[in-house]
Amino acid sequence: MIRAVIVMNTQGKPRLAKFYDYQPVEKQQELIRSVFAALSNRAENVSNFMEAESIFGPDSRLVYKHYATLYFVFVFDSSENELAMLDLIQVFVETLDKCFRNVCELDIVFNYSKMQSVLDEIIFGGQVLETSSVEVMKAIEEISKLEAASNAISLIPYASGWSRR
């Protein structure tokens, strides 16, 4: 099972943190900090796997991937395959990329809730739900459509017009 998904930038600021086992806020911060400390000590050109038992307790593994200014970190247990998790990160990022067209950190910062929806379509309660970014996109678009529709009904014209194209 996947225990946590953390996205943070290269300065250690969390951009998304989702723990599939409940962790109190302080503990979350502590975990994020120690993950960042460990990650920033990693050299370039090394493997994407990291010892995580000292941070997350026994039977935990960590896979991370560095994209431009962001770290994507998945923490999971021995029932998952490391390489597969690495690809799941790839799926996540690819989906975000499709979602935002050339995704960059800024998109992620400003579309926090959307990123959460994408993640929810990929990982469900700690298990891998969907691995095809096309399928995830379909689900997301469907949600967006419905949301837009329901928004239109209860509409308030203070349109976020500047953001629409």
Place this chain on the structure above:
Amino acid sequence: MGSQGGFGQSKEFLDLVKSIGETRSKSEEDRIILREIETIKRRILEPDIPRRKMKEYIIRLVYVEMLGHDASFGYIHAVKMAHDENLLHKRTGYLAVTLFLNEDHDLIILIVNTIQKDLKSDNYLVVCSALNAVCRLINEETIPAVLPQVVELLGHQKEAVRKKAIMTLHRFYQKSPSTVSHLISNFRKKLSDNDPGVMGASLYPLFDLITIDIKSYKDLVASFISILKQVAECRLPKSYDYHQMPAPFIQIKLLKILGLLGNGDKHASGQMYNVVGDLIRKCDASSNIGNAVLYECIYCVASIYPSTKLLEATAEVIAKFLKNDNHNLKYMGIDVLGRLIKLSPDVAEQHQLAVIDCLEDLDDTLKRKTFELLHKMTKSSNVEVIIDRMIDYMTSINDFHYKIEIASRCVELSEQFAPSYHWFILTMNRIFEHAGDIVDIKVAHNLMRLIAKGFGGDHESADSQLRSYAVESYLHVVTEPKLPSAFLQAWAMIEVICWVLGQFGTADGNYSASYISGKLRDVAEAYSSDETVKAYAITALTKIYAFEITSGRKLDILPERQSLFEELAASRSADLQQRAYEFRTVVHLEAHAVKSIMPFDVSCEDIEVDITLPFLNSYVQQSLQNGAQPYIPEEQRSGTIDISNISNQVSRESSMHALKFEAYELAKLPAPSRPPLPVSNISTELVPVPEQSYSIREANTYPSIPSVSTSGPPELKLRLEGIQKKWGRPSYSSSPPSSSGVSPSPASEISQVESAASLSSRPQDNYKDLKKAEVEIAPEKQKLAASLFGDSSKSNKTTGTRHNTSRSDTLSIDKSTGSRSSVAPAVETKIPPQPLPDLFDISDQTVAAVATTSVDSFMQLGGLLDHNGRCSSQSDAVIDSSVGSHDNVPLYSDLHVSGQSDPPSAKSKDNDIKRTFSRGSIEAMKGPNLKDALVKDALVRQMGVNPTTQNPNLFKDLLG
């Protein structure tokens, strides 16, 4: 909303994000967020807030909490929002609630009702978000409230809902198996769902179930195999393909399940061979996910009943993994090697150089994985090299957690495989020196037992050699000036040192009693604040003087030592005091008396302890007849009992109850350092003060324990021992019968055998070294390889022929015939694999070589061209990376990005290089889109968000 790159938030929120992005310190950030919290707190209570506004407040709260601040005042609003009819708001509400609350939160009870309603909704998206919340928010008590609805959803027409319902049930099962135990059959049923996605989802719970109970799922083996076959043959719809692999995650899960089911089951495994073999053959090893499936295949092969054909196939794959430049694959290679090594020990030898490369790699993860592998392949022949490496690594890291682990591994291995006692003692010294504060105290006890027992039997001379070696090495340790700092935390080490010096310090006559006792005193002084160490030291001193008296030498106690004892006799610690009194008494006794209370070399004799203290029976009877109270066990006592007649120094200081505990606690610690047998004699017979208090307590607390007659020798001496035990000095000497289990005796036997073996193999070693020097590729590595892998054959040979000892590594014995030929060739034959092909077929090979080089240089050229800034203006050029020039894509696209936002280009290039492999097979579905980025840039600038120097790459395309 706003999938086109817009941000559906207000200016305020953007400002917040922006200002946080530009903060320079944590405190500045905290200040901003606290202000934000104040604002939201105020606003959120205003009447009639539009819901759209409320939604944004809640998102802002989520954001605030992610940054580590308390937003609990808004939880209730999130719960309310989840009640909303509007899907967008409902989803936001659920999102916030799942992030804010845990399953035991008070507000959960408010949300359960909403969930129940939503699970019945006609809109499947509402159902999905409710299921999502269920996974996170429903605890054991509330499962029954939603269970019927969830089960109903298993038959929902939408496959997405069915899938989520299955996973929700799985989640319930994880949280509390008993609540869904009657529904487990559903997982089986869903295995035959029309939709492959639903089928795939059912594999997760089945995997969990099979892990617990393999037997009842054996009947599914055939189904799993046929599913795997169908998946591998691409029978699933195209939409399940991922990077040209058909449903890899389903394949991985299936392989995991098959591995479980086939474990130790020849029949079931037989059915799997074909499909797994096919998979290994067909798998695309160029993509990341392909390798993930390959890894899973090997894992499966390693856990099912072994098939030689499959093992051969896996060996090739492992070779590919290890030779790859990608660290991830190396890691996986090492990992599977560790799994296969039990099945075929020679697998590792084929890859020795690769393994050593990994050991010397800069990557910590890889290094640790390799140590794990070494741990599994340790034999008596390579233990020295491996332990040496491990300790070196241990001293170089700061990671406390891993240090403990590797230290205990070192101890375990050296106890198991020690080639000689010299080596063992030295190794233990090193381990104690670097990790003395974290190794288990049992390790020290085992070491002491080993030294005391020696090898047993008819090896008296070897034993005494061992002991004098130990004494010498410890004296060396103690004499070193750095002792206090290096060993300050190494309690275990100090304990061993004191005990060994006390017990054997003067035994071989090399050192005088006064020299040893001087050293012991130094130890006691160095730890002036530590009672435990002082106790070790003083007991050791007592023993030394006792042995002096026994052997009839004239006792000559220097005044400063005398003063040490005087000082301790007045110590505040009852324990130290008692030891000092014991000492004082012992030194004034006759030689024969001392001999009987401090016999030499009985530290290993088993002491029979009858905890029922039968010898007290008559006394108890008598007391009862005289009207004494029967014994009430401690836990039944009400707390106040009359033990006021116990008076010693400690009791005056603390309450009576506390005294009781003190006595137990204190007495336990120092016990290991002394042979309890003589001590007990002293304390009960000779020392008046403590004896009194003890015996009174004995009478008070233990008089009516039921008696069982013992088989133990009925001498007075032994019985008194029993008392001593009872009063809390039991740890070391009483443990041998139970805790000795694993290590010492086998270790000592083995190590003896090995010491003989290693001696005999020295000349060969030299010869081999010479040989190795001739080999041109990295001689030290080869040497290391030989010592890790190659030597095994040789030393197995020697041990195999000479001593037919029953060893744990019997696997290697059958192999010894194969590799018997000699060691040096083994080294040589393993080097040439790369040059070898050249010799075979010159013409073909050269052509191929030319071809590859030309391709390479071409690619390099391409890279150079791009890199030189001649990046073409055609931003929509489509590069199909599957053609093979992976390198070009990222480099190319990266230049665009760097052109527009000026990131340190060297760094980004590195990133790209790192990515090349894993991204290799991703289609270049979109060119680097300059226009997009510019539009985005303009948009945010318009809003007043500018990328600052703090984060210049904010616009950087994540995918390059």
